[in-house]
Amino acid sequence: MSLTGLFLISFLVIHLIGNLQLLIDDEGEKFNLYAEFMTTNPVIKTVSYLLYFSILLHAVQGWMIWRKNRAARGQGYAVKVTRGAKGNSPKVAKAMGWIGTVVFIFLLLHLYQFWFQMKLDVIEYVEYNGESVKDLYSLVSVTYEDITFVIIYVLSMAVIAFHLLHGFQSAFQTLGLNHKKYTPFIKTVGTLYAILIPLGFAIIPLYMYFLL
Amino acid sequence: MKLTLKIWRQGGKYKGEFVSYVLDKVSEHMSFLEMLDVLNEELVEKKETPVSFEHDCREGICGSCDMVINGQPHGPMRGTTTCQLHMRHYNDGDTIVIEPFRAKAFPVIRDLVVDRSSFDRIIQAGGFISVDTGQAQDANNTPIEKTTASEAFDAATCIGCGACVAACPNASAMLFTSAKVAHLSMMPQGKVEAKRRVQAMVKQMDEEGFGMCSNVTACEAECPKEISVENIAKMNREYISAVFGSETSV
Numbered sequence: 001m002s003l004t005g006l007f008l009i010s011f012l013v014i015h016l017i018g019n020l021q022l023l024i025d026d027e028g029e030k031f032n033l034y035a036e037f038m039t040t041n042p043v044i045k046t047v048s049y050l051l052y053f054s055i056l057l058h059a060v061q062g063w064m065i066w067r068k069n070r071a072a073r074g075q076g077y078a079v080k081v082t083r084g085a086k087g088n089s090p091k092v093a094k095a096m097g098w099i100g101t102v103v104f105i106f107l108l109l110h111l112y113q114f115w116f117q118m119k120l121d122v123i124e125y126v127e128y129n130g131e132s133v134k135d136l137y138s139l140v141s142v143t144y145e146d147i148t149f150v151i152i153y154v155l156s157m158a159v160i161a162f163h164l165l166h167g168f169q170s171a172f173q174t175l176g177l178n179h180k181k182y183t184p185f186i187k188t189v190g191t192l193y194a195i196l197i198p199l200g201f202a203i204i205p206l207y208m209y210f211l212l
Numbered sequence: 213m214k215l216t217l218k219i220w221r222q223g224g225k226y227k228g229e230f231v232s233y234v235l236d237k238v239s240e241h242m243s244f245l246e247m248l249d250v251l252n253e254e255l256v257e258k259k260e261t262p263v264s265f266e267h268d269c270r271e272g273i274c275g276s277c278d279m280v281i282n283g284q285p286h287g288p289m290r291g292t293t294t295c296q297l298h299m300r301h302y303n304d305g306d307t308i309v310i311e312p313f314r315a316k317a318f319p320v321i322r323d324l325v326v327d328r329s330s331f332d333r334i335i336q337a338g339g340f341i342s343v344d345t346g347q348a349q350d351a352n353n354t355p356i357e358k359t360t361a362s363e364a365f366d367a368a369t370c371i372g373c374g375a376c377v378a379a380c381p382n383a384s385a386m387l388f389t390s391a392k393v394a395h396l397s398m399m400p401q402g403k404v405e406a407k408r409r410v411q412a413m414v415k416q417m418d419e420e421g422f423g424m425c426s427n428v429t430a431c432e433a434e435c436p437k438e439i440s441v442e443n444i445a446k447m448n449r450e451y452i453s454a455v456f457g458s459e460t461s462v
């Protein structure tokens with residue numbers, strides 16, 4: 001759980017850096033060449049299989065733990081108040097199963113819209129200096145001309161932000177890294193990460209919808 | 213003050229249901245358990261079965277006075293057991309819902325009394341030191357640094373009440389188990405068996421059917437001894453190093 005979670009956390013950074021090239025004002029040339037590189041380079045391809053596997057493993061493990069933990073209570077309470085330790089909110093932590101499931105549904109839509117279209121090869125080609133590559137940029141920009149998809153995307157980023165707000169520091173605790181000396185640092189980095197990364201992703205469709 | 217108590221009754225003629233009692237003339241100086249004693253006296257006089265609840269020391273050190281009061285194990289105060297909770301925190305006319313600790317691994321015996329022998333079995337699996345530690349004076353000859361001694365002592369204050377399990381949305385026993393593991397593994401005498409201990413205790417904990425920790429920290433918030441979740445990280449660290457970094461397996 002924690003290892004796959006941290007792997008996904010580092011993936012998101014790379015994914016965001018890649019996606020930010022969509023904002024470059026060059027009709028998508030940089031982004032398309034980057035997408036071509038990412039889908040053909042053998043090393044990246046290997047890592048991408050590890051990624052698909054991690055997402056599935058993380059989700060399946062999450063659901064299994066969720067089920068097991070519900071069963072561990074047995075009969076529920078008539079009245080239940082859940083407080084967190086000082087400086088911790090238990091609300092997000094308690095909802096991780098639901099939040100993760102929403103993230104998973106978003107991922108299905110997201111993969112269908114872009115990754116699956118690339119794989120099916122139903123996508124247009126463009127030429128740069130005699131090299132013909134898939135025009136993923138146009139697919140993305142057409143998709144985010146539709147306000148519905150922009151809204152779904154931005155809301156999903158908010159949900160991911162909550163998932164990471166708990167998940168980031170939780171992963172360190174699970175791996176045994178909680179200590180007066182560096183936990184405040186992990187919490188600060190985690191909070192910044194959980195806000196900035198989803199925000200970075202959310203800016204892209206907003207920019208494409210409102211400014212292009 | 214006058215209170216309405218909704219108490220979980222189970223056993224005898226009760227199938228497992230809430231029964232309401234109105235209790236008058238409750239003094240604010242009573243402890244919560246004394247208030248229940250008064251209720252039980254009234255019930256006995258009326259030839260009804262008194263409410264079963266566990267208690268022993270009545271000074272916050274034995275960990276037997278388990279009950280969930282208005283949704284919180286040991287009631288609303290942080291760092292206190294039920295026996296240390298006083299009626300001055302309640303007002304005339306209040307309704308108080310009292311339930312047993314709820315966990316698959318803590319089956320209800322009767323009314324508010326649950327069977328916590330799953331905790332005993334976790335301790336039996338490794339919560340002890342079997343090497344010769346000598347006599348009292350030998351303890352004073354064992355060098356141990358002050359900070360470590362204090363940290364170990366903090367973990368050792370766990371009274372095994374089970375409030376951590378009752379409070380945790382996953383009914384996880386990680387705080388209890390980790391307090392014992394952390395306490396013993398920080399002592400020079402306990403280090404000898406540390407690799408075996410952590411694996412054996414975690415294994416037993418899982419077998420008892422407790423849930424898995426998802427770092428909600430409700431345990432620390434409700435623990436009458438305010439044991440820190442840092443102990444859980446310590447145990448995870450020790451578990452990882454014992455499983456992957458030692459020859460010992462359980």
Ligand code: HEM
Nearest residue numbers: 002005008009059062096097100101104167170171174426
């Ligand atoms: C595929 C959809 C996803 C599902 C269904 C899901 C589900 C979950 C669940 C249920 C937990 C809580 C585990 C527990 O309580 O022990 C969790 C934890 C976590 N998730 Fe996800 N998640 C998903 C996607 C992601 C993504 C995309 C990331 C990172 C970018 C991520 C990062 C984390 C981290 C770091 C944790 C904390 C691990 C720990 O406490 O040990 N998750 N996830």
Ligand code: SF4
Nearest residue numbers: 370371373374376435
């Ligand atoms: S850790 Fe705290 S709540 Fe859990 S058994 Fe020990 S004293 Fe009770």
Ligand code: FES
Nearest residue numbers: 270274275277295
């Ligand atoms: S009766 Fe001993 S701790 Fe409450």
